[in-house]
Amino acid sequence: MKILIIGAAGMVGQKFVARLCADAELGGQAIDALRLYDIVPPELPDARFPVETGAGDLSVPGEAERLVADRPDVIFHLAAVVSGEAETDFDKGYRINLEGTQRLFEAVRALQYMPRLVFSSSIAVFGAPFPEKIGDEFLSAPLSSYGTQKACCELLLADYSRKGFFDGLAIRLPTVVVRPGRPNKAASGFFSNILREPLAGKEAVLPVSRDVRHWLVSPRTAAGFLVHAATIDTQAVGPRRALTMPGVSVTVAEMIAALDRVAGENRSALIREAPDELVDRLVSGWPRDFNAERATKLGFVADGSIDEIIRIHIDEEMGGKLG
C-alpha cells in the first residue's frame, strides 16, 4: 500500500506519521511506501518501509499532479494555512486552502482511479449562534475565511466522491490539546498553554474567563481518527462525507481542575489570568459542544476525559515525568 501525506510536517501530521511508522500497516495492509509532503521539508522518520519526503506549494500548477502521479492508495490532505493567517492574508488563504485542495482533487480525478482521500477539516466551519450542542445536521456558517475554505472543500470532496472520482472523507477535528512545543500566538493556543506550561513548571497566561467551554482532542486520538477515516467502509457513511469528530467538551475551569488532579494542586497556581478582550470575543464565537452522533456510530472514539488528554501529553511529550 502506497500512502501520501500532504501536510506531514504539521503537529497532527507528525503524530500521524509516527503512528503509521509504528504500525507499518493501515487497515490490515502492509505499507509499501510513504510519501511525506509539506511547505517545509518533513522530517524523515524511522520506518521499516521506504519513506520519501518533499517540500513545495500544493497550489502551484503541476505540483498536485506530480504528487499523485504514482497513484497512492490513500491520500491524507492535512495541509492548510492556519486560521489567523487565512484571515489576515485573504489571497494566500484561498490560494492554499481552497485552490490547492481543488488542484489536488482535480489531479486525482484526472488519473481515473479510486483512492481513499482523507481531508482534515475543522469545527471552524461552524459559526455562532449555535445550539449548546451542535448536531450533525447543523448548517456550516463559518465566521472566518479559514472556516469558509474548509466548508467549501468539504462540499467539493462530497461531490467528487459522489461522482466516483475518489472515495473521500472529511473529518472535522476538535481543537488539538495539548499541543507540544512553545506557546504560540494562535487565538486557541491558550487551551494548550494553560496545561503544557504548568506541567513543565512554567507560568501560563489565561486570556479568557474560566467558564469558556470548548471541544478538545489529544494529538494521539486525532492521529487515530485519521487511521480510522482511511479504513472504514464509506458505504456506511453515505453521501454526506463531512463528519464532526467526537471530542471532550470541557470548561477552562474543568481543565484547570484536571491539571491539579493529574499533576498536583500547586500546578494551577502557575496560571495567571490576563483577560484579553480580543481573544475573548473570538473564542465566544467558537463551538462549545457537539453531538457527534454519526462519527460515533461509525466507530470514531474520543479521549475518555480531559484527565486522559493531560496524561497522554505527559506520556508522549514528557517521557512520563512532570517538569
Add this chain to the structure above:
Amino acid sequence: MKILIIGAAGMVGQKFVARLCADAELGGQAIDALRLYDIVPPELPDARFPVETGAGDLSVPGEAERLVADRPDVIFHLAAVVSGEAETDFDKGYRINLEGTQRLFEAVRALQYMPRLVFSSSIAVFGAPFPEKIGDEFLSAPLSSYGTQKACCELLLADYSRKGFFDGLAIRLPTVVVRPGRPNKAASGFFSNILREPLAGKEAVLPVSRDVRHWLVSPRTAAGFLVHAATIDTQAVGPRRALTMPGVSVTVAEMIAALDRVAGENRSALIREAPDELVDRLVSGWPRDFNAERATKLGFVADGSIDEIIRIHIDEEMGGKLG
C-alpha cells in the same frame, strides 16, 4: 443608480428586467443605467433609461473585470449552467457556476467599493434525507454538482461580505412555476408543464405520483424577491447571507385541483400519467417544504396559493385568456 444583471436572458432574468423597466427605480433611487449580460445576447427592453446588452462567458479571464469596471451600484448574478447540464458536464458546471462566480467576486473586490450583490442560489443546496419542513439552520448537503456549486458560492459570498468586499445576499429560489414557453426536458419541467399545457388546451405528461410535494414560486414573485434582496438593510440579515425564500408547498394533486378550480374541471383531463422511474427517483431527493422564517421576517413574501400562481401565469403569459 447603475445596475448590472448577469444572466439577464434567463426566464427569471427576463421577468426581472421587465419589472425594473416598469419601475424605473430600485429602492427609491431612479435607475440611470442598466447593463444586461448573458451567454446569449439578452433582448433589449423598452426603458426610460439607457440599457446596454452584451453576451459572453463570465468564466473567461478579464470578462468579470470588464463587466464591473464602471462600478455598478447593484449587481445581480443570476447566470448558471442548469442542474442537468452541470451534472453531465462536470467541468463546464464548475467553470461557469463556481469559477465564473469567483471571478466576479474577485473583480468586485479589486475595485474596493461596496456594491450590493444579489446572487440567485437554489434549494438544490439541500439533499435528502431532510425533515418534512427544512428550517434555516439545516445543513447544505447537496446531491448534485449544481447544488454543490451553489452552496460553495453562498459560502464565498458570505465571506466576501463579512470582509467588506461587497454587500452580498444569496437567495435560494423555490422551483419557478409556471415557466412560460414550451415543455423542456429539465427533470423539474413537469411542475410547469402540467399547468401551462392544459391552460393552453394541450396535453401534458405527469411522470411522478400525485402525492409528490414541492416548493414553488411564480416568476413574478421571484422577480420581486430580487428587488427586495437588493433593497433590504443587510445589517438585519447578519453574517449568514444565504436565505431560503418563502414558497408555496403543494402536492401534485393539489396543483391539479387548483388547475380545475381556476380554469374549469375539464382542464386536468388533459394530464396524462406516464410514470418515469428516473424522474421519480430524482424528485424524491428534492425538498418538499420549508420553514423560511428568516426570509419571512426580513419581508420576503411568497405567493398566496397555487391558485394565485396559476392566475399570474394566465395574466402575464396568456393575456388573461385561457387557450
